[in-house]
Amino acid sequence: MRKVLMPLLILTFLAPAALALWQAQGLSRLFAAFAESGELLQGCTDVPEAVALAEELRDRALRIERYMRSIEDRKTELAKAEESLTARLRELKAQKSRIRARQDSASSDVRSDIDRLVALYDQMKPDQAAAVLTNLPADFAAEILIRVRPEAGARIIAAVEPRQAALLTAQMGARSVRKQ
Known part of the structure; x- marks a missing residue:
């Protein structure tokens, strides 16, 4: 049963x-x-x-x-968590865009300032430019020397004391290698 x-x-x-x-x-x-x-x-x-x-x-x-x-x-x-994360992601992307815009603006300002300095050093006499560049930080001086006209750069380096010229030349070469 x-x-x-x-x-x-x-x-x-x-x-x-x-x-x-x-x-x-x-x-x-x-x-x-x-x-x-x-x-x-x-x-x-x-x-x-x-x-x-x-x-x-x-x-x-x-x-x-x-x-x-x-x-x-x-x-x-x-x-709810997905909604919150999506909103946060949008917010972070907006912040990233604003930061990138600020950095681009700052980079543009720096480039224009350096371009003005380069034009200034192009107009200076090599002895005067060499005297000023030797008192600048080596990486900054190398940046300026890379950007000036090659003839002006050669005259400026020739006017610099040999030890300082070697240091500036090394800085210029190191900068070129870093870019690659």
């Missing part, structure tokens, strides 16, 4: 589930229907296995329903 009763009970519980799925009801409504299994046990309350199975199914349905709710809550949290 027990061997016949278990498949009958399984069919009793699976039939409503199949019907609910067939009608495309939501999962939570499906499990809620199992949780209210009072009418399914009508006439079977004297079979302890059926009662235990019904309670087990009800408990599982309730756990699944809680789990589905927690998944929905997590989906909501993830959507």
Whole structure:
């Protein structure tokens, strides 16, 4: 008798589930229907296995329903986090653009200042330019010497003391290597 009763009970519980799925009801409504299994046990309350199975199914349905709710809550949290991250990303990209614009502007200003200095040194006499360049930091002096006209640069380096000229020439060569 027990061997016949278990498949009958399984069919009793699976039939409503199949019907609910067939009608495309939501999962939570499906499990809620199992949780209210009072009418399914009508006439079977004297079979302890059926009662235990019904309670087990009800408990599982309730756990699944809680789990589905927690998944929905997590989906909501993830959507909010994604929204927040997207907004932050947009903000960072805007800041990056502003910083890049400022850097480009500053670089342009520096280039124009250096161009003016180069024009100034091009107009100076080599002895005077050499005297000033020897008092500047070597990397800055090398930058100016690289940018002046080659003839003016050669005359200026010739007017510089040999030790200082070697240092400036090394700086100019090192700068050229760094650019490559």
